[in-house]
Amino acid sequence: MNKNLKYVGQTLPIHDAPQKVRGNLEYLSDIKLPKMLYAKLLLSPIAHGLITSIDTTRAEALPGVIRVFTHLNTPSKPYSRYRIIPDLELCLEDERLLTNKVRFVGDRVAAVVATSKEIAKKAIALIQVEYEILPVLNNSEKALQEPETKIHPRGNLLHEYSHKLGEQVPLPKDLIVVETSTETQKVHHAAMEAHVCLADFDSSGKLTLWAACQGVFGVRTIVADLLELTYNKVRVIKVPMGGSFGGRQETILEPITAFLAKEVRRPVKLTLTREETIISTMTRPATTSKIRTKVTKDGILAECYVDTIVDAGAYATSSIDNTYVMSKKIGRLYRIPYYEHAGKAVYTNTPVAGGARGWGAPEIITAMEIHMDAAAKGLQMDPVQFRRKNLVHPYDLDNSTHISLGNARVIECLEKGAAAFGWSERFNRVSDQGRFRRGVGLACAAHKNGMYGGYPEHSTMTLKMNEDGSFILNTGLHELGCGTITSITQIAAEVLDVNPSKITVLEADTEYGPYDFGSYGSRVTYICGACAYEVAKRVKEKVLECASTIFQKPKQYLQEKNGRVWVVGNEQQAISYQEIATISKIKYNTDIVITFTYHGSSNPGAYAVHFAQVEVDTAIGKVWISDYLAVHDIGKAINPGMVEGQIQGAVQMGIGYALYEEIKVGNDGSIFNSSFKNYHIVNAPDMPMVKTLLIEQGGDEGPFGAKSIGEIALVPVAGAIINAVNKALGTSMSKLPLMPEKILAAWKS
Numbered sequence: 001m002n003k004n005l006k007y008v009g010q011t012l013p014i015h016d017a018p019q020k021v022r023g024n025l026e027y028l029s030d031i032k033l034p035k036m037l038y039a040k041l042l043l044s045p046i047a048h049g050l051i052t053s054i055d056t057t058r059a060e061a062l063p064g065v066i067r068v069f070t071h072l073n074t075p076s077k078p079y080s081r082y083r084i085i086p087d088l089e090l091c092l093e094d095e096r097l098l099t100n101k102v103r104f105v106g107d108r109v110a111a112v113v114a115t116s117k118e119i120a121k122k123a124i125a126l127i128q129v130e131y132e133i134l135p136v137l138n139n140s141e142k143a144l145q146e147p148e149t150k151i152h153p154r155g156n157l158l159h160e161y162s163h164k165l166g167e168q169v170p171l172p173k174d175l176i177v178v179e180t181s182t183e184t185q186k187v188h189h190a191a192m193e194a195h196v197c198l199a200d201f202d203s204s205g206k207l208t209l210w211a212a213c214q215g216v217f218g219v220r221t222i223v224a225d226l227l228e229l230t231y232n233k234v235r236v237i238k239v240p241m242g243g244s245f246g247g248r249q250e251t252i253l254e255p256i257t258a259f260l261a262k263e264v265r266r267p268v269k270l271t272l273t274r275e276e277t278i279i280s281t282m283t284r285p286a287t288t289s290k291i292r293t294k295v296t297k298d299g300i301l302a303e304c305y306v307d308t309i310v311d312a313g314a315y316a317t318s319s320i321d322n323t324y325v326m327s328k329k330i331g332r333l334y335r336i337p338y339y340e341h342a343g344k345a346v347y348t349n350t351p352v353a354g355g356a357r358g359w360g361a362p363e364i365i366t367a368m369e370i371h372m373d374a375a376a377k378g379l380q381m382d383p384v385q386f387r388r389k390n391l392v393h394p395y396d397l398d399n400s401t402h403i404s405l406g407n408a409r410v411i412e413c414l415e416k417g418a419a420a421f422g423w424s425e426r427f428n429r430v431s432d433q434g435r436f437r438r439g440v441g442l443a444c445a446a447h448k449n450g451m452y453g454g455y456p457e458h459s460t461m462t463l464k465m466n467e468d469g470s471f472i473l474n475t476g477l478h479e480l481g482c483g484t485i486t487s488i489t490q491i492a493a494e495v496l497d498v499n500p501s502k503i504t505v506l507e508a509d510t511e512y513g514p515y516d517f518g519s520y521g522s523r524v525t526y527i528c529g530a531c532a533y534e535v536a537k538r539v540k541e542k543v544l545e546c547a548s549t550i551f552q553k554p555k556q557y558l559q560e561k562n563g564r565v566w567v568v569g570n571e572q573q574a575i576s577y578q579e580i581a582t583i584s585k586i587k588y589n590t591d592i593v594i595t596f597t598y599h600g601s602s603n604p605g606a607y608a609v610h611f612a613q614v615e616v617d618t619a620i621g622k623v624w625i626s627d628y629l630a631v632h633d634i635g636k637a638i639n640p641g642m643v644e645g646q647i648q649g650a651v652q653m654g655i656g657y658a659l660y661e662e663i664k665v666g667n668d669g670s671i672f673n674s675s676f677k678n679y680h681i682v683n684a685p686d687m688p689m690v691k692t693l694l695i696e697q698g699g700d701e702g703p704f705g706a707k708s709i710g711e712i713a714l715v716p717v718a719g720a721i722i723n724a725v726n727k728a729l730g731t732s733m734s735k736l737p738l739m740p741e742k743i744l745a746a747w748k749s
Helices: 017-022 057-061 117-126 140-145 216-226 254-264 274-280 319-326 361-379 383-390 410-421 423-428 484-496 524-551 577-586 640-659 717-729 740-748
Strands: 037-043 049-055 065-069 108-114 128-133 157-166 176-184 196-201 207-211 234-238 268-271 286-295 301-313 338-347 436-447 458-465 471-477 503-507 558-561 564-567 593-599 606-617 622-633 690-695
Touching: 037 117, 037 254, 037 274, 049 108, 057 065, 057 117, 065 117, 065 254, 108 117, 108 254, 140 301, 140 338, 157 319, 176 361, 196 254, 207 216, 207 254, 216 234, 216 254, 254 268, 286 361, 301 319, 301 361, 319 338, 319 361, 361 383, 361 436, 361 717, 383 410, 383 423, 383 436, 410 423, 410 436, 410 606, 410 622, 410 690, 423 436, 436 717, 458 524, 471 484, 471 524, 484 503, 484 524, 524 558, 524 564, 524 577, 524 593, 564 577, 606 717, 622 640, 622 717, 640 690, 640 717, 717 740
Parallel strands: 037 268, 207 234, 301 338, 471 503, 622 690
Antiparallel strands: 037 108, 049 128, 065 108, 157 338, 176 286, 196 207, 196 268, 286 301, 436 606, 458 471, 458 593, 558 564, 606 622
16 A cells, blocks of 8 residues: 555545534525525324315415415326436335325325415414324334235335345254344434425426435436426536435435426425424334354354344335345355345335435344354353454455455454453453443444445546646535545545645536436445546546647656656756646647546445443443444545544444434324434433544555445444443343333343
């Protein structure tokens, strides 16, 4: 690896940090267009029922109301909010703009467009709806047991499949069989910004959407096809957003907002409250995973059987894909000669499940890591030693895709992390016998770097050099608040050998920007960063070609550094990038601009091992995390400070996932905690000091050897914490979250 880097490997601030600190970064909620109208949704108060009548006359009579919409005057054409390209497989079209059959508390019943938010809110309250109440199926088990109550005409079993890898061979009779069952819960993404969308349909018949989203081209294909517009008549502009964590990956508000704007022929903004965002957008899916392994007495995994049920909620969206994805995670982490995974996705009368940070990995890896601790306990083996025997090695093949896992350094993460954490001493220490019990736990994790091996994977960028030697990089990137623009700038600056301040990186705009699939799948640094690297390399070659023409010397006689080029041995006669750009334009009619499409051709594993120490108050069931170490195989940290920040934020989310957070759904489908006053997330005073250890061995095709961090950082957190709590108490809890009442019940039993 190149250790003589100027900008890559340096901690630089996020590009818009000064604007955020001063409070003058303009978010979508701040944008106001001339003659703009405001929309408000009527969300269903019941979880399952047919709309038998709906009266909007009082709402329509309210001064300031422009239009009121229901299923009676909106398209009945179904669509999938998950689709990112036309004809994408695994996308079931089962959702309407406004429904005549509600399937969860929060389903869209009606929409009002008015001259102010206040009037729209008043009008919503005047709409009278009568329902024929239907039985509520508030969990997957109930939905499967009561097939006569159909949430959708196709039935409640949305999808099922089986996945088998490897070959069964005769095994010794003295194998140990280990069985566990783990349940994970629905959680809210809890991004700082609630969901919002702005649309305008102008007099020329052009629709423009301002979207805080993760994929403008996916938004365009859904909206344009639904409204029967050609793609050149739909422009989607990515705007600053207050976080996402997968909550804005799918096209949720854009279709209804676009339709409203098209109907009233004026700009329309739709803004959700926090409560509306929690109940009506999407959640992390609830899952149940039963795992059975056969393990040799010396601790080698021989066979693994997994049975997973994914609670899709009321609509399919990404749940079919999610079940497939979950089946491919464990094989990227452990060497298992024979692996069998059966999966089901099930409709329920609960909030819609969808993409969330880690994309199925936190669910299935948490279940597997709880299982691995149970197996180690059954073998009377140290959990570190047991995992060490079974983890993948560098350049193993992914047994699902048969693609190399690349320079997989998970064993190094485990060994160096265990030493730094003092694992052996802490694990073997006898737990306190009083009220407070201490325990340590660990979890390993694997994730991916892009979509190669499952979907087409490419990214396109255009880099142009301005007359003053500065650069503009036009991309399809989506900054989600994590520093994407900064890291891409650092990559381009390193290749071009110019100060990052001389490079402007543009975000996605379907009309003026090049195509990109979007910011998800841990693809941004590995794929988009590689594209930035390659297009910058080609522009630099173009600069040298122009300098060669100016100097009338072949390129091999030229030397460049710090944005200057000279003939070898004559640095005093150097010319700057600015001079090269200007002379090339004026004298040689040459523009320095390159458009390049990078095609992904690999998908190595991203790996992490997290270690946690907890203190448990056995009198009240309270858990404190007293020490935490996160070890990551990052390849190369483009911006170490941002990597550390990603890890710290992910640990906060993971603690909430393990101990606190859950969208609680009643038997009647009602949501018990639809605001932050009763949906508890981890606050700063409850956070431990999160220590990080980065393993930077490179060896893969990412820019400068870099791999992903944003999603993998969350994946092992819950497993490490739950294993630590179980170690402290001598329990085997596996139903998330470990709320105090669960801990007390397990302790007293």
